[in-house]
Amino acid sequence: MQKRMIMLLVITISMGFGQYKGGTTAAQFLKIGVGSRATGMGEAYVAMSRDASGLYWNPAGIARSPGAEIMFQRNNWIADVAINYVGVIFPLYGVGTVGMSITSLTMDDMAVTTELEPLGTGEEFTASDLALQVSLARALTDRFSIGFNTKYIQQSIWHSHASAMAIDVGTLFRTQFNDMRLGMSISNYGSSMTMSGRDALERYDPAPTLEGSNDAIPVDYSMDAWDLPLIFRVGIAMDVIELGVSKLTVAVDAIHPNDNYESINIGGEFSILDKYFLRAGWKSPFVETNTSLKASDLETREEGLTFGAGFDLPLFGSASGLRFDYAYADFGRLNNVQRFNMSLYF
Numbered sequence: 001m002q003k004r005m006i007m008l009l010v011i012t013i014s015m016g017f018g019q020y021k022g023g024t025t026a027a028q029f030l031k032i033g034v035g036s037r038a039t040g041m042g043e044a045y046v047a048m049s050r051d052a053s054g055l056y057w058n059p060a061g062i063a064r065s066p067g068a069e070i071m072f073q074r075n076n077w078i079a080d081v082a083i084n085y086v087g088v089i090f091p092l093y094g095v096g097t098v099g100m101s102i103t104s105l106t107m108d109d110m111a112v113t114t115e116l117e118p119l120g121t122g123e124e125f126t127a128s129d130l131a132l133q134v135s136l137a138r139a140l141t142d143r144f145s146i147g148f149n150t151k152y153i154q155q156s157i158w159h160s161h162a163s164a165m166a167i168d169v170g171t172l173f174r175t176q177f178n179d180m181r182l183g184m185s186i187s188n189y190g191s192s193m194t195m196s197g198r199d200a201l202e203r204y205d206p207a208p209t210l211e212g213s214n215d216a217i218p219v220d221y222s223m224d225a226w227d228l229p230l231i232f233r234v235g236i237a238m239d240v241i242e243l244g245v246s247k248l249t250v251a252v253d254a255i256h257p258n259d260n261y262e263s264i265n266i267g268g269e270f271s272i273l274d275k276y277f278l279r280a281g282w283k284s285p286f287v288e289t290n291t292s293l294k295a296s297d298l299e300t301r302e303e304g305l306t307f308g309a310g311f312d313l314p315l316f317g318s319a320s321g322l323r324f325d326y327a328y329a330d331f332g333r334l335n336n337v338q339r340f341n342m343s344l345y346f
Helices: 002-013 036-040 059-064
Strands: 069-076 081-092 096-107 127-139 144-157 160-174 181-190 201-204 217-220 231-243 246-257 263-272 276-283 305-314 321-330 336-345
Touching: 036 263, 036 276, 036 305, 036 321, 036 336, 059 096, 059 127, 059 144, 059 160, 059 181, 144 181, 276 321
Parallel strands: none
Antiparallel strands: 069 081, 069 336, 081 096, 096 127, 127 144, 144 160, 160 181, 181 231, 201 217, 231 246, 246 263, 263 276, 276 305, 305 321, 321 336
16 A cells, blocks of 8 residues: 555656646635645645644545644735635544534625726625535544545625535555655545626627617526636655654645646644644745746746744643644745634644
């Protein structure tokens, strides 16, 4: 099993860069990672998953959680958009570990403008995204676990909306060599999304040049169906240095999406007493996306280096406490994104 997982990781990393298909999938908010620990490690997290953010990265990881946990995250995203996440995991005797999460993307109201009224019509609109998820993970052996997510996805803008159902599947295998972990997950496998609503209703004149033609026939525009952003991740994580109460863990993920190039994420975490943490990572270090320019002018994607830190605050003994995590992610010309999250574990 261990050799097969390593072979799969090597094959995935060596696949090279595939065809770019940006703008061909809906629900792009599903590609925004959650959890400051994962972000601080450059999103190399599929083999690190074990906390409530693992519901997003690899549901199999929550089967290794030592107890229950509630995670809260609310952060500003790019262009005055807010990303919110709440995740809950808890062990259920005889069943496994159960999880639930809510992810939402929200924005402030904006003025409605038209060609004839560029300064606004007096109306306002907003847009939002929502994902509701239920998860189940189980340790099949003392080293191998598997997990599943079922999620409902919705996107809304003004009076129109689209929805879909999807599933995630993940596995996690722990080896005896320096606690090396091998993880794999497939995210967002589900139905397509089609916008509908009264914004698609219009009045139409089928024969404007003919006298007596009805110029107010109601029509409903047919919208195209768009696939979800399917993501395949495979990764490896290992404790490379362990000196007394300190430990250095390194992780590498290979990502294969259905709407972008294959890429690699690299990250590391240095811990002291398993309570104080420093993290760093590099997201998609080798991907070049601006293919409209000549080779000498190619620019890397906006995402790049990440940094993070965290600490645990014990409550009522070592089995429960509060965990605070912070992450900084460089977004090039889009400046940066800073994320905070708080977790209560017990």
